[in-house]
Amino acid sequence: MTAARLVLAIAGAxxxxxxxxxxxxxxxxxxxNLRSSTSGPxxxxxxxxxxxxxxxxxxxxxxxxxxxxxxxxxxxKDDAVVALGGTPRSASPAVPAADGALLAHAGRAGxxxxxxxxLAEEDLDYRRKNNGRLLERLFGLNVYFRxxxxxxxxxxxxxxxxxxxGAGVPAAPPPNSSR
Numbered sequence: 604m605t606a607a608r609l610v611l612a613i614a615g616a617x618x619x620x621x622x623x624x625x626x627x628x629x630x631x632x633x634x635x636n637l638r639s640s641t642s643g644p645x646x647x648x649x650x651x652x653x654x655x656x657x658x659x660x661x662x663x664x665x666x667x668x669x670x671x672x673x674x675x676x677x678x679x680k681d682d683a684v685v686a687l688g689g690t691p692r693s694a695s696p697a698v699p700a701a702d703g704a705l706l707a708h709a710g711r712a713g714x715x716x717x718x719x720x721x722l723a724e725e726d727l728d729y730r731r732k733n734n735g736r737l738l739e740r741l742f743g744l745n746v747y748f749r750x751x752x753x754x755x756x757x758x759x760x761x762x763x764x765x766x767x768x769g770a771g772v773p774a775a776p777p778p779n780s781s782r
Contacts, residue, residue, distance in 0.1 A: 650677040 653675045681691035698706055730750040758776040765772055
C-alpha cells in the first residue's frame with residue numbers, strides 16, 4: 604500500500620511541477636505580435652481630433668454633407684504622408700504615372716490575392732521543419748529567430764565590408780546588439 608501512495612505522490616508532484624512551469628514559456632517579441640492579447644483598450648486606435656479653426660471668411664466653409672468628411676476628422680496616415688513630403692492616397696487614389704513601370708514589372712508574373720495567407724503558412728511550415736527540438740514543438744515556444752538564423756545577416760561584418768569598400772554608412776547597428 605505504501606508503494607502505491609509513493610507512486611501517486613510522485614505523479615502528483617510531477618503534475619504540479621509541469622503546471623507551474625507554464626509561465627516560464629518564452630514570450631514572443633512584441634514586433635511579431637501585432638494583436639493585443641489583453642481585453643483592454645487599444646491605445647493606438649484612439650486618435651484625438653484636430654483643433655477647431657475659424658476661417659477668416661465663413662463663406663469658405665464647405666456645405667455639410669451627411670456621412671461626409673469633417674475638417675477636424677483625424678487622418679493620421681494622410682498626415683504622416685504629408686509630413687514626409689508626399690501626397691495623401693485619398694487625394695490621389697490612382698498610381699502615379701512615375702510608378703507605372705515599376706507596378707507593371709512587379710506584377711509581370713501575376714498577382715496572388717491570398718499572398719499573405721500563403722506566406723504565413725509557408726513560414727509556419729518552414730519553422731516547424733527547421734526546429735529540431737521536440738520540447739519547443741511540444742510547448743509551442745517561439746523559434747522564429749532560431750529557425751532563420753542561417754539566413755540572418757551579420758550586421759557588424761556587413762558594416763565593416765561596406766566601410767572597407769568606401770561606402771558612406773549613415774547609421775550603424777550597435778556592436779554586439781542582441782534581439
